[in-house]
Amino acid sequence: MQGHGYRQPVKRPPSTGTLVFLRVLFVVVSVVSFGLLTWAMMLRLAIVTRRAADWWLFGASIVVPYFGLYLIGSEPGDEIHTTGGWLGLVLLLGGIVAAIAYYLAADIRHFHQAHLTAGYAPQQHPGPAYGYPPPPSPYTATTVPSTPVPTPVPPAPGDSTPVPPPPQRPAPARIDQVRAELDELSDYLRRQDGRPDGSREGGL
Template sequence: MHGHGYPPQQPPTRRPSSGTLTGLRVLFVALTLLSCGFLSWAALLRLAAVTRRTLDWSLMAGAVVLNGCMVAFILNIPEDEPELTDQQAVVLLGWMLCSVAGTIAYYLYAEIRHYAPGGGLAPSPYAGYLPPAAPPVTSTPGYAYPPAPAR
C-alpha cells in the first residue's frame, strides 16, 4: 500500500570560493601561455568537466586533435634545413596564436559565465529600470489631420 517513499535528496553543490576560482583560472591560463598552446586542452578539459556540456567536450577533443596536427607539422619539417622557412614560421606562429587566444578567451568566458550568480546568466544592468509610461494617444478635435477631400 505504501511505496518506498521519496529518494534521498542530493546535497546541493557548493560554489568554490572566489579565491579558489581565481587561482584556478590563473593556473590554466598560465599553463596555456607558457606551453605556447600545446597544453591548451588542459583548460578545456577542466571546463568540460565542470560544465558537463557537449560543446565543451567537443572543443576539448578538437584542441587535442589540432595540437596533435601541430606536433605532426613540426615533426615533418626536414632536419637538414638549418632554419624554418618564412612560410613554415608564419603557419606555425599563426597556429599557436590562434590556439592560445581562442582557448583562453573561450575558457575565461565560459567559466566566468558558469559561476556567475543567477545560474550562468549575468544580470542585466537595466533589470530594475522601467521607462516612464507614455500618455495615452487620443484623437482630440483640432489636433488631427484634416479629412481627405472626397473625389
C-alpha cells in the first residue's frame, strides 16, 4: 500500500499585468483584422474557462465574421445598396463589438474568482506516509494542567456555620519504638550500677 502523498497545490493565476497585456493584445488583433481573427480571442477564453458555452461562442466567432464578409462581398458595386449587404455589415461590426465585450467581461470575472480562490485556499499539509503515526496537531495540548488543591475558606464574620478542624495526623510508630528503646537503655544502665534507683555509690 502507498501513503497519501502530497496534495495538489493551488494553481496561482497570472499576475494582473500579464492579464491586462493579453486582453489588450487580443482586442487589438480582433479590431485590426476587421473581425477575421476574433476566433483567437474566443479560443483563449474557451481554453481558460473550459465552459461549453464558450466553446460554442468560439465556433460562432468563426462563422459570423466570414458570413458577414460574404454578404458584403456579394454586393454589386463598391457601395452597399441591398439588404444583404447591410446585414453583412451589421453582422461583422456587431460581432466584433459583442465578442470583445463578452471576452473582457468573462475573462475579468473568471480571473477575479481565481484570485479569490487562491487567496482564501487553506494551506494543505502533506499526509503521513503509510506506517507512520500522524503528526501532532498544533491545537493539541502538550501539558496536562494539574488539579488545584482546594484550600479551606474561613467563614465570614456573620456566618455561624462551624468549620470542622483539619484532621490530626497520627504520630508515626517510629516514635513509640524509640521511646521503648530509651526505656530499656535506662533500665540497663541502672542494673549496671547495681542500684535499682539508678544512683551511684559514693555519690553526693
